[in-house]
Amino acid sequence: MMKKLLMLVVLICPMISSAQIIYETVSSAKLKETREIKIQLPRNYEENKEKYYPVVMVLDGDYLFEPVAGIVDYYSYWEDIPEMIVVGINQFESRNKDVNYDNQRFLPSEKGAEFFEFLGMELLKSVDQKYRTAPFQIIVGHDLTANFLNYYLLKPEQIFEGYVNLSPDLAPEMAKRITNALSRSENKKWYYLATGSDDISQLKENILALDNQLIGLDNDLVSYTFNNFDNASHYSLVGRAIPVAIESMFEVYSPISQKEYNEVLLQTSVSPTEYLIEKYESIYNLYGIEKRIRLNDFLAIHQAIEKTRRWDEYEELSKLANxxxxKTMLSTYFEARYHEETGNPKKAMKAYQNSYGQEKIxxxxxxFMLEKANAIKRDFGY
Structure with a gap:
């Protein structure tokens, strides 16, 4: 386990150094004091003036910020998840007061109530005003702070879409409140919960009981993921849970997988091109991100068309590629394949020839394109 964690650190550290880290002191009217925060901006944030980014709010930022920021930067580099703004709140000296709840209603009280309002009403608003944020926000916490983040789930208005619970130290009534809130949710939510075989016994028992309730959740708007990691302690489970949690919230965003290709695109009842269009419409609708269709996703659709021999699909795919x-050969190639396989070899030959002067891709x-044109010319004697 230690070797795996060290390897993860080796992989992540260079990625963090490439992203922009900002350290700020924030004054809070709610807390009547200042707080130290860390912000990781995406690579090339300043250059991409038209781009907007989801936000990840990390409690226990003094030790959780770096692993979360590293995973976000690493996975977004490979386009498995979107680039995001990561905000960490240091709580080393104030943690117990920040997460305080009363012993009657088990809701935030005193400093806990102030901290609750600081996050929801001050800090998030400040980040939205200062940076280009998309309307998708995730909150991450560990044990006491993981319990605390669920109080936002109980609010009528939605503040966070994603909740990452790393071995939460659940307050009395919290499991029932979480289950009720998720079952009644009228907005899309992602909920992640993790424990480990060597987790603190009392915490693990309550987490497993919560999972048992959430397994039967009947709400299509809620995506629930649970992990009980083998040979993982209360602390080591964090390193294994963070990437799983983040990935689970961006399954739709990620490139077309081998599973999608085999189980969806190769089914003749599915239009591969429509599937591609709907995938990117879902990315916008779920995450508020306008994203250009990936080249690899175009190529996956191309391969599916070749396998299923649904040649008519190339006509719409060519328009989409354009x-x-x-200015690249991609649209021209799809157009040529459409004509080639639907009985118009002369149009296909001309399309291949028209690629001259376009950018390779x-x-x-x-x-390649002129050879395709010459092959048609030889075969049909043009």
Missing amino acids: DHFP AFLDVD
Whole structure:
């Protein structure tokens, strides 16, 4: 386990150094004091003036910020998740007061109530005003702070879409409140819960009981993921849970997987091109992110069409490729394949020839396209 964690650190540290880390002192009217926060901005944030980013709010920022920020930067580099703004709140000296709840209603009280309002009403608002944020927010916490983040789930108005609970130290009534809130939710939510085989016994018992309730959750708007990691302690489970939690919230965003390709795109009842369009519409609707269709996703659709021989799909795919990769050979190639397989070899030959002067992309270059044109010319004697 230690070797795996060290390898993860080796992989992540260079990624963190490439992202922009800002350290700030924030004055709070609610807390009547200042708080230290850390902010990781995405790579090339300043250059991408038109781009907006989801926000990850990390409680226990003094030790959770770096692993979360590293995972976000690493996974977004490979486009498995979107680039995000990560905000960490240091709580080393104030943690117990920040998460305080009363012993009658088991709701935030005294400093806990002030901290609750500081996060929801001051800090998030400040981040939204200062940075280009998309309307998708995740909150992360560990044991006491993991319990605390669930109080936002109980509010009528939605503040966070994603909740990452790392071995939460659940308050009395909290499991029932979480289950009721998720079952009644009228907005899309992602809920992640984790424990480990060597977790603190009392915490683990309550977490497993909560999982038992959430397994039967009947609400299509809630995506629930649970992990009980083998050979993981209360602290080591954090390193294993963070990437799983973040990935689980961006399953739709990630590139077309081998599973999607085999189980969806190769089914003749599914239009591969429509599936691609709907995937990127879902990315916008769920995460508020306008994203250009990935080249690899175009190529996955291309391969699916070749396998299923649904040649008519190429006509719409060519138009889509022209929108997302203009001036390249991608749209021209799809157009040529459409004509080639639907009985118009002369139009296919001309389309291949028209690629001359366009930018090469993926496996498509001038030699490849002209050879395709010459092959049709030889076969049909044009």
